[in-house]
Every structure is written in C-alpha cells, then in structure tokens.
Amino acid sequence: MHTILQAKRLIAFDLDGTLIDSVPDLAVGVQRALQEVGLAQPSEDQVRDWVGNGAQVLVERALSWALNAAPEAALQQNAYEAFMRHYGAAPNALTKLYPDASEALHALHEAGFVLALITNKPERFIAPILSHFGVLALFTSTVGGDSLAEKKPSPLPLLHVAHTLDIAPSASVMVGDSRHDIAAGKAAGFTTVALPYGYNHGDPIEQSHPDLIVASLRELVS
Numbered sequence: 001m002h003t004i005l006q007a008k009r010l011i012a013f014d015l016d017g018t019l020i021d022s023v024p025d026l027a028v029g030v031q032r033a034l035q036e037v038g039l040a041q042p043s044e045d046q047v048r049d050w051v052g053n054g055a056q057v058l059v060e061r062a063l064s065w066a067l068n069a070a071p072e073a074a075l076q077q078n079a080y081e082a083f084m085r086h087y088g089a090a091p092n093a094l095t096k097l098y099p100d101a102s103e104a105l106h107a108l109h110e111a112g113f114v115l116a117l118i119t120n121k122p123e124r125f126i127a128p129i130l131s132h133f134g135v136l137a138l139f140t141s142t143v144g145g146d147s148l149a150e151k152k153p154s155p156l157p158l159l160h161v162a163h164t165l166d167i168a169p170s171a172s173v174m175v176g177d178s179r180h181d182i183a184a185g186k187a188a189g190f191t192t193v194a195l196p197y198g199y200n201h202g203d204p205i206e207q208s209h210p211d212l213i214v215a216s217l218r219e220l221v222s
C-alpha cells in the first residue's frame with residue numbers, strides 16, 4: 001500500500017474520469033438530446049471538456065455552444081430531460097473501467113479500507129454503472145451530484161459521508177481527476193490524491209496542489 005494511506009480508514013473515489021471513461025456514452029446522450037431539441041450536435045471531444053459539474057451543467061454548456069448564448073429555462077429543462085432519458089437508456093454501451101481500477105478497488109477493500117463513491121453524476125446512474133462493472137458491493141456509501149444540497153467542489157458530500165460512517169476527515173482520502181475533487185477534499189480536511197488522465201478542464205491538476213498525484217490507481221496499492 002502507498003504510504004499516504006497509512007492511518008487512513010476511508011477512501012472516497014470520484015467516478016467519471018477517475019474510475020470510468022464515460023465520455024463516449026455521455027457524448028451520445030448529449031448529441032441525441034440536442035438533436036431532439038433541434039440543435040447542432042457537438043463532438044465527443046467537445047463533450048469531454050464539459051464534464052465535471054454534473055448533468056445540468058453539461059447540458060447547459062452544450063446548449064450554450066449550439067446557441068452561442070445562454071439557453072432559456074424551458075429549453076434547458078427539455079434538453080436535460082432528453083439527456084437523462086437517452087444517457088440513462090445506455091450508460092454502459094461504450095463506457096470502460098480504467099485499467100487497474102477494479103484491481104485497486106478490490107485490493108483496498110480486502111485491506112480493510114472503507115470505500116465510498118462521491119460523484120457529481122446524477123445518483124440514479126451510480127448503481128447501474130458500478131454493478132455493470134462488478135464493483136458496486138465494494139462501496140459502503142455512494143453519493144451523486146443531486147443527492148445532497150451541494151455537490152463538489154463543496155466539501156458537503158465528503159463531510160456527509162465521513163460523518164455518516166463516523167470516520168474523521170483526517171483519516172479520509174479523496175481520489176479524483178478534477179480540480180473540484182481536490183478543492184472539495186482540501187475543504188473537507190481529507191488527504192487528496194489526483195489522477196492526471198481524466199477530464200480536468202483548464203489548468204493541469206498539479207496546480208490544484210493535491211497531496212499526491214498517481215499515474216494509475218495501481219500506484220495506490222503497490
């Protein structure tokens with residue numbers, strides 16, 4: 001085990017860009033939603049840049065791009081509902097678990113760590129995706145972007161999980177790919193671990209000053 005995990009009990013993982021490469025399916029959901037409301041469809045690479053702040057913001061960014069202006073509330077609502085329907089119909093068609101993710105999760109679970117999943121993705125997609133990849137049972141707690149009053153970069157979901165599990169933030173670690181994960185982790189008093197391969201839009205993850213950057217989840221367990 002990596003020395004940063006010494007004296008830790010809780011390890012909280014981000015989902016998109018950390019455990020799974022979900023952009024191919026998210027892109028199809030966004031493309032079908034925009035088609036349904038009669039707008040131009042963005043490319044997968046564009047969608048990759050827009051992931052990280054939950055589904056409402058993803059749809060809003062796509063609409064703003066297609067309209068070249070902020071969308072009105074009714075259009076946002078229609079496109080959001082269309083996205084949730086289309087993405088929800090096939091969230092695992094093209095999505096892949098990153099190499100080493102399953103192995104690392106199993107090793108950490110076997111070593112006795114309590115595992116949690118804290119994503120900005122809507123809650124309803126969490127269980128279908130994690131169970132598809134055979135890792136749902138490893139998580140003691142899962143929280144989505146619409147589960148609580150605030151989502152990352154707020155520390156609220158992290159503090160909620162630690163409190164519910166009766167584990168001190170100082171004994172807790174947040175593992176994620178974006179500056180929102182690191183900001184939430186720091187604000188919650190968690191130790192922070194960043195992966196550089198995900199969807200962190202903007203500045204490189206080094207500039208968020210995580211406690212550790214690992215190239216792969218394998219490094220956490222070796």
Ligand SMILES: O=C(O)COP(=O)(O)O
Binds near residue numbers: 054178
């Ligand atoms: O749905 C998103 O925008 C990002 O989800 P994540 O928090 O699992 O990276």
Ligand SMILES: [Mg+2]
Binds near residue numbers: 052176
């Ligand atoms: Mg992420």
